[in-house]
Amino acid sequence: DVKVTQSSRYLVKRTGEKVFLECVQDMDHENMFWYRQDPGLGLRLIYFSYDVKMKEKGDIPEGYSVSREKKERFSLILESASTNQTSMYLCASSLTPIWGYTDTQYFGPGTRLTVL
Amino acid sequence: AQTVTQSQPEMSVQEAETVTLSCTYDTSESDYYLFWYKQPPSRQMILVIRQEAYKQQNATENRFSVNFQKAAKSFSLKISDSQLGDAAMYFCGGGATNKLIFGTGTLLAVQP
Numbered sequence: 670d671v672k673v674t675q676s677s678r679y680l681v682k683r684t685g686e687k688v689f690l691e692c693v694q695d696m697d698h699e700n701m702f703w704y705r706q707d708p709g710l711g712l713r714l715i716y717f718s719y720d721v722k723m724k725e726k727g728d729i730p731e732g733y734s735v736s737r738e739k740k741e742r743f744s745l746i747l748e749s750a751s752t753n754q755t756s757m758y759l760c761a762s763s764l765t766p767i768w769g770y771t772d773t774q775y776f777g778p779g780t781r782l783t784v785l
Numbered sequence: 786a787q788t789v790t791q792s793q794p795e796m797s798v799q800e801a802e803t804v805t806l807s808c809t810y811d812t813s814e815s816d817y818y819l820f821w822y823k824q825p826p827s828r829q830m831i832l833v834i835r836q837e838a839y840k841q842q843n844a845t846e847n848r849f850s851v852n853f854q855k856a857a858k859s860f861s862l863k864i865s866d867s868q869l870g871d872a873a874m875y876f877c878g879g880g881a882t883n884k885l886i887f888g889t890g891t892l893l894a895v896q897p
């Protein structure tokens with residue numbers, strides 16, 4: 670079974686703090702994704718990565734950055750956390766390196782971040 | 786641009802009955818993939834079923850089946866013989882590449 674783990678289930682931070690959310694997958698997947706989930710808005714893509722050191726902006730990248738130094742690990746960074754970044758953050762991974770094919774995404778358990 | 790619309794924020798079904806969750810997926814792509822994901826309370830999101838747009842046959846997975854009407858941009862999920870464990874938030878999603886777009890979700894309650 671694919672396993673996607675996230676470093677924390679719950680996190681409380683203060684406004685202005687730098688926040689790191691870590692995600693690790695154990696199935697050698699090429700693609701990794703960060704979403705935020707908010708009531709009434711569904712899942713929105715923040716960033717994704719299709720290879721080590723490669724990244725692309727999703728639909729809502731403002732206020733976030735990412736890092737992928739190793740294939741299995743994808744980090745989401747909030748440079749200066751703000752209250753409007755309070756949300757559930759979901760990491761996902763998928764296998765397919767083939768262009769034009771959309772593979773199943775496997776999700777982590779999520780990190781509920783509260784910014785005070 | 787792609788859009789995914791789930792017009793039912795909440796649904797309820799009696800145990801053992803059948804329920805259908807609606808989704809519309811609008812895209813200019815000719816070939817794409819559609820997914821239904823389930824997120825149980827406080828648990829990980831998991832794939833329920835996937836459909837490839839070029840396939841004529843609707844996908845089925847045990848009690849779960851889809852009704853894909855490409856021209857109408859409709860991709861509904863039918864759950865037969867509903868069980869208490871089916872209670873969850875259900876997200877419809879789609880994409881032509883590895884970047885998926887998701888709907889806002891439908892919260893399904895199952896009444897004993």
